[in-house]
Amino acid sequence: MNQHLRPDPVPFIDIAAQRRRLGKSIDEAVARVLGHCQFINGPEVTQLEAELAAFSGARHVVSCASGTDALLMVLMAKGVGRGDAVFCPSFTFCATGEAVALTGATPVFVDVDEATFNIDAASLKRGIATAKKLGLKPVAVIPVDLFGQSADHDAIGAIAAEAGLFVLDDAAQGFGASHKGHRLGSLGLATATSFFPAKPLGCFGDGGAIFTDDAELAEKLRSVRVHGQGSDKYDNVRLGLTGRLDTMQAAILIEKLKIFEDEIAARNKVADRYAQGLGNVVSVPRLASGCTSVWAQYTIRLPKGCDRDGFAAALKAQGIPTAIYYVKSMHQQTAYRDFPVADGGLPACERLSNDVISLPMHAYLDEPTQARVIKAVRGALST
Template identity: 50%
Template sequence: MEFRDLKAQYNKYKHEIDAAIEGVLKRGVFIGGEEVETLEEELKAYLGVKHCITCANGTEAMTLLMMAWDIKKGDAVFVPDFTFFSTGEIVSFVGATPVFVDVDRNTFNIDVQKLEETIIRTFNEGKLNPRAIIPVDLFGLPANFPEIEKIAKKYNLIVLEDGAQGFGGSIEDKKACSFGDAATTSFFPAKPLGCYGDGGGIFTDNDELAELVRSYKVHGKGESKYDNVRIGVNSRLDTIQAAILLVKLKIFIQHELDDVNRIARWYSERLKGVVDVPVIPNGYKSSFAQYTIKLKDSITREALQQKLSDKGIPSLVYYQKPMHRQIAFLDLACVDINFPISNELSNIVLSLPMHPYLQEEEVDFICNIIKNSTKV
């Protein structure tokens, strides 16, 4: 059994994917080209945003926005403590300081009450200049943007939505990757919408910001890449990856998003009362980049992982260590007791196989092992 079965997806849509790749090979345009332009237009239309700018990967997408906003040394950027390293890494990369915030135990996303408390504390300490918030749509569930955007407005902060895992999620009728001042996503193969390599996207309604990002991603170009008006980077989405994403975006909209939500319901119906299943607030929709349960303790998790492995079922721990405990951030001297939920989650979460091609009998097989192995 695969944790995320990309081979099943390819086998079902082999003709369409192969034809898309062959079209690029025949035209011989491997950087830029019509596929990249078409993909950006289709992503804009799907998300309901004014600008889509593709780039090399999700991490660089966020870095480009840090550059465009001139986030720098002395600035504070508020980041959830329980997430992948890159969300904090891109802040340090531009010389600013990531300020970690504990998360909500139910949603895994940044705790809005603790966010405001941390912002106030940072202002009062006077050592850093609060500039931005980077909420993460963890495991496919959008963060609490209605409240986050109120807080950001109150304290005059920029909001960058890290939608690397969130593409396809929504709050009411507004889709993930359309919140905040700008949003980013990743097209890493295992993401809800993934290519066959690296890729990323930036989304915004701000014309000036979009123009700056387009400059920064091509060596700080002005009128052309040989007219350089600022120091930038080289960050492009390859044409072949764009062609693959055009096929995969179509099937994602047609059925894959609905399929993963149906599979999540199968899991939750069978596991409710056995383990803590994901909580999806009213009005929210998740794209279920991962289906993540919570167990009693790390010993229970380790035992369950072994039993699943013995039956050929993969499972993964996202994330084994909170941000504030990462060695790279030890110089920030974070106080461990300020992150009780992140610390707890790192010991008890377990992600189960999740992809649109998972069969109901496979879910039954997985759930029966869990039922026979553990209880909340």
């Protein structure tokens, strides 16, 4: 082999391998939708919602068009708006705070725990005090189950109960994970997730879902999902949006849900191999006691003084992609930097944004390919 040829690139997330595994089942599922032509609210949507409820343990599931819509719909159904404060970690994808700002409410950014990357309970308490000082009314907290690991829902739930907040769990990256034996979906008032293609359970486009045990909230969410309609589609009883999951994506998700448990187990094996291979050269992710992860991303922290751009370039030269989630925490971004942050600032978020980097992670990352990634990481750190 010519040594000057670049090595074959490693996929960061291998949707094609999953597609091969599912074989004809996806084609047949799509063909059924093309056959009955019920592209909006077809039978597969109802079937998927029932299967997601059974999987998660939630009493009600309302599917929707994206993870962002899932967050926004809950806030709309709860009447969140101007003068209200909603607490979000700053180290997250922008949709968490974006949904709050879209309602006219104020996102108040709080810090995260550096070990788990998830919302820090002490900073949440400080954030509530900050909001009150600013004359805002604390109404909700949106913990994020970042990179696939459940947040500390016991601590967050206790603080929320004491402060009179409802909990909207952002499980866009964490659906399928559990907290103290309970699958995400039945913790807090509601749980939102995303079925974006790169997520552990992803469709072939945009999609999302909301999980709740509250029947009244579920009914409102179904109204919000279709322009806020009441008993008659032309009598809209509240503000809503076009938030439906289309039938084609529901059909695809039904097939993917069948192998999801198996894929979660495979992702955990991949994570274990990374921890064993890299645990003595970088800071590897740690699972909190009683929590499991679906490893939406495998995010490491580079040693102090390591040039992250140089590290990424060294891996890229060997055909190994990386990604940085998140180069800027939300409070550092142009659209969000004028919103309040918890007293004491957000030092952990800022440190993480400076030194995290994510490695290839998916259920089909075989041992020889992963060994190549581990070798490249160790090599890049020793130069």
